[in-house]
């Protein structure tokens with residue numbers, strides 16, 4: 001179709017990411033079906049918990065990076081699982097662009113972005129611990145698009161989301177200046193304050209930060225993508241993660257989608273992370289994400305000594 005060749009590159013990267021996330025999700029489901037997850041522990045000696053990587057993480061990353069590299073050879077792509085073998089089976093190479101996405105007009109601020117100003121942050125499988133433990137609904141595929149320092153676009157795909165028809169998989173996208181798609185946004189209920197947070201990476205300092213909010217309910221789920229979806233669908237008011245550990249590929253797509261929908265995702269001091277290619281991968285000062293709230297007021301609820309201690313070990 002003519003639109004594919006004339007659309008600005010950011011629209012084509014989004015349209016390719018939407019299609020590629022669907023293929024990555026089918027690879028993730030197929031690996032689970034075999035029952036042989038091929039788990040490797042990526043943790044360092046000083047880590048207190050294992051940091052699992054499975055065949056599904058590795059294969060989904062190969063599919064995503066091989067497909068996007070072929071289409072956008074001069075765009076920098078950084079994936080959680082490091083250097084990948086891009087010599088992939090031909091059916092893992094996704095050539096299609098999402099034509100429905102391309103029919104929308106590109107926000108003027110992104111029309112002339114040069115290929116070298118993009119970084120694509122890929123988390124091929126967010127919520128790996130939950131994937132290995134059978135909490136598969138927490139799993140997402142995250143493809144985040146940064147322009148210079150800012151997270152501006154993203155795709156969050158849920159491989160195990162079950163439609164009423166029984167079909168599996170749902171793709172949610174967001175682009176700042178354009179909006180979001182693939183889900184129905186709902187604001188969280190008034191008169192309550194519900195926090196969504198980690199179920200596998202807590203510690204004493206993080207717990208102290210959680211306590212400072214006096215939440216009416218705290219939901220513990222896996223993955224940065226799934227927690228942000230809970231904000232977008234009105235199930236929580238804030239995502240609190242007051243510890244280092246999650247990385248730029250965890251937050252780039254969720255931040256872009258959430259902010260395209262009017263929410264905010266920052267570190268626990270209220271500062272946005274930078275997503276250019278030279279930044280350190282770790283989000284040292286944790287994550288605070290909110291929707292429909294006074295974000296700065298929520299930052300100020302976390303005691304200063306807790307905020308100063310996070311990431312300063």
Ligand SMILES: Nc1ncnc2c1ncn2[C@@H]1O[C@H](COP(=O)(O)O)[C@@H](OP(=O)(O)O)[C@H]1O
Nearest residue numbers: 051125126127128198200201222223224245246
């Ligand atoms: N201490 C830590 N060490 C390694 N990864 C961490 C971590 N804390 C958080 N993460 C990563 O951040 C993401 C969200 O974590 P959580 O579910 O605990 O909120 C997960 O991404 P992956 O599953 O893609 O590795 C998880 O591995």
Ligand SMILES: [Mg+2]
Nearest residue numbers: 051052080128
């Ligand atoms: Mg991981």
Ligand SMILES: [Mg+2]
Nearest residue numbers: 123126127250
């Ligand atoms: Mg992740």
Ligand SMILES: [Mg+2]
Nearest residue numbers: 080123125126
């Ligand atoms: Mg991951």
